[in-house]
Amino acid sequence: MFTLPIGDGALLRPLEPWRAPEFLAHIDRARDAVDPWIPWATFSTDLPSATATLQRYADRLATDNGGIFGIWLDDTLVGGVMFTRFDSTSGVCEIGCWLEKAGEGRGLVNRACRTLIDWAFTERGMSRVEWWVAAHNARSIGAARRLGMTRDGVLRRHSPYRGVRHDIEVWSVLAEEWPTVREGSASGVQAELDRLMGVFVGAFTNAGGRRPDLDVIRDVFIPQGRIIANVGGEPVIYDLDAFIEPRQRMLTDGTLTEFSEEEVSARTEIFGSIAHRFSEYRKSGYHDGAWFEGSGRKTTQYLLTPAGWRMSSLAWDDVPAAVTG
DSSP: OEEEEEEEEEEEOOOOOHHHHHHHHHHHHHHHHTTTOHHHHHHSSHHHHHHHHHHHHHHHHHHHEEEEEEEETTTTTEEEEEEEEEEETTEEEEEEEEEEEGGGGGGGHHHHHHHHHHHHHHOOEEEOEEEEEETHHHHHHHHHHHTTTTTEEEEEEEEEEEEEEEEEEEEEEEESSHHHOSSSSSHHHHHHHHHHHHHHHHHTGGGGGGOOOOOGHHHEEEEEEEEEEEESOEEEOHHHHHHHHHHHHHHHSSEEEEEEEEEEEEEEETTTTTEEEEEEEEEEEETTTTEEEEEEEEEEEEEETTTTEEEEEEEEEEEEEEEEO
């Protein structure tokens, strides 16, 4: 069967029933992280039940109604992605993912999911790819956001699990929203750069009950990225860790509430494997209980890397915010 490289020495391939012993060993390592979110992890506890899980997906694949695919890193199964539903008649499918700790922090799930979504749209002509997630599963919600998906709504108390009914968020991306050609088409590159900026800006939002997720910034930047505040007399230069940690704290400890930021205009220049964006933004929220509104400018540099387009640096300057009691 096929094997696809997805970067960093990782491979994506079908997770077939004959791989059940390897699958079971992997699930035993991942169970604490996976079990709360994926029911089959609860039931794959020995070789017969693990084989049955993979067989169910093999049967779905045979009837064009689903499929499961593993992610191998350095010849070890560390996670996977799946079509939990695939309905070619309606043009709608649903994808999901899981990962053990050894595979975290490399963007493997994002790249594997993109492979499935690209195939669904370009090869099968699907109209809509969905992502269903428990409303309190922040990591999975972050994964949907990094894929450029839109939150459609919440199915309240939809899914029972271990005696508790859980709210389910539904996220989706449509065929016309998906940048299918990233390297060969100017419009495809532009769409991908737009998406990266959207993920960056959206990471800070905690308005309307949304959960800020600044860890997604690591996925849109190269690991060596720099973020620069030039709002005072001297620039302050952050690496990713130094930028993310204090802002995540402010957005979750009550210091900064009902906060949102949006890009209101942008000019992007692309040349081969590099790009530059100059944009205007506005923001608002409550800081220590006082409402503020502000605006400013950003300049952002992008690089085309083996894993796709990424931000390499971003610098901003604020127009002083107007504060009201």
